[in-house]
Amino acid sequence: MISSIIITIGILFNLLGCLGLIRFPDVYNRLQSATKCVTLGTCSILLGVLIHYGFVEIGVKALLSIPLLFFSATVGAHALVKGSYKAGIKLGDKSVKDDYKEEVR
Secondary structure, three states: OHHHHHHHHHHHHHHHHHHHHHHOOOHHHHHHHHHHHHHHHHHHHHHHHHHHHOOOHHHHHHHHHHHHHHHHHHHHHHHHHHHHHHOOOOOOOOOOOOOOOOOOO
């Protein structure tokens, strides 16, 4: 029962992350949506799988996948944002802060 709730929450976060990919105005906001929502959603689904099956083979694989996904998705998104900025892709019109502007290139 609790595993079904956690998996459903994960699916909802994934859905919101995909919606953010469609709705947000620029690449930076889209990557934030994909990284935060989809990482949390997928980790929730994996946690639900672990709770449902326990510490058998599939549960241990889900448990090992959570930190791997968490760190690789965040580092990958940071690299994509940094590369996009260096390539000259502009921020959206409604963006209010540019943290990389002061950084020496």
